[in-house]
Amino acid sequence: MNVPQAILLDIEGTTSSIAFVAEVLFPYARTHLRDFVAAHPDAVAPILAEVPGDDPLATLLQWIDEDRKATPLKTLQGMIWAQGYADGTLKGHVYPDTPEALRRWRGAGIPVHLYSSGSIAAQKLLFRNSEAGDLTPLLSGYFDTTSGPKREVESYATIAATLGLPPAVMLFVSDIRAETDAARTSGMDALLIARDGGGDVSSLAEVLP
Incomplete structure (x- = not known):
C-alpha cells in the first residue's frame, strides 16, 4: 500500500x-x-x-x-x-492504539479525518473529552451523514472532493465491510478492521506502522 x-x-x-x-x-x-x-x-x-x-x-x-x-x-x-x-458524567472511550496511531500519523505528516454516522459535534465531543485526554489537536477534519450515507460510493467521492484530493490518495479504515467496499469502489484504499480477527487488520497499530 x-x-x-x-x-x-x-x-x-x-x-x-x-x-x-x-x-x-x-x-x-x-x-x-x-x-x-x-x-x-x-x-x-x-x-x-x-x-x-x-x-x-x-x-x-x-x-x-x-x-x-x-x-x-x-x-x-x-x-x-x-x-x-x-458536567463530567461522560468520558469518551477510545482504544489504547487510537491515540498512539493518531500521533504516529501526525508525526508522519498524514492528516487524519473522521467519518461517522454520529454528528460532527458528537465526534468532537468524544475526542475532546476522551479517556486519553483531548485528541482533537491530532485530527484535521470531521464528516458525518451530511456528506451522505456511509455505505454509498458517492459519499466517499464527496469527502475526497471536499478535501481537494483524488480518492486514490486516501485510505479509509472501518469495521463494516459494506463501508470499506463502498470506499474502494470510489477509488480509495480501504482496510477492514476486526479487533477479534478476520479483517485486514486487528488494530490501528497495524495500519501504516
Missing part, C-alpha cells in the same frame, strides 16, 4: 468501542431526551421540525431504539451528550 495523503477513520468499532456508544451514549440520550427538549425549546425547534409524525419525541425515541442513522436524531443526541461531557 502506498502512503496515503490523508486517512479517513470510522469511529465505532474502529477507534472507539461499539459498546460505549450502544451501552453508554445511546441510553444517556434516551434518558435525557424529553427533559432536554423541554429545557431548550428554541434550540431544538428546527430539529423537531425535521422529524415526521404527530409526536416527534416518540419518533426520536423509536429511532434511538432502532439505531436509525437520521441526521435530526444525531444532531439532537450530540447536543444532549455535550451536556453530559460538560
Whole structure:
C-alpha cells in the first residue's frame, strides 16, 4: 500500500468501542431526551421540525431504539451528550492504539479525518473529552451523514472532493465491510478492521506502522 495523503477513520468499532456508544451514549440520550427538549425549546425547534409524525419525541425515541442513522436524531443526541461531557458524567472511550496511531500519523505528516454516522459535534465531543485526554489537536477534519450515507460510493467521492484530493490518495479504515467496499469502489484504499480477527487488520497499530 502506498502512503496515503490523508486517512479517513470510522469511529465505532474502529477507534472507539461499539459498546460505549450502544451501552453508554445511546441510553444517556434516551434518558435525557424529553427533559432536554423541554429545557431548550428554541434550540431544538428546527430539529423537531425535521422529524415526521404527530409526536416527534416518540419518533426520536423509536429511532434511538432502532439505531436509525437520521441526521435530526444525531444532531439532537450530540447536543444532549455535550451536556453530559460538560458536567463530567461522560468520558469518551477510545482504544489504547487510537491515540498512539493518531500521533504516529501526525508525526508522519498524514492528516487524519473522521467519518461517522454520529454528528460532527458528537465526534468532537468524544475526542475532546476522551479517556486519553483531548485528541482533537491530532485530527484535521470531521464528516458525518451530511456528506451522505456511509455505505454509498458517492459519499466517499464527496469527502475526497471536499478535501481537494483524488480518492486514490486516501485510505479509509472501518469495521463494516459494506463501508470499506463502498470506499474502494470510489477509488480509495480501504482496510477492514476486526479487533477479534478476520479483517485486514486487528488494530490501528497495524495500519501504516
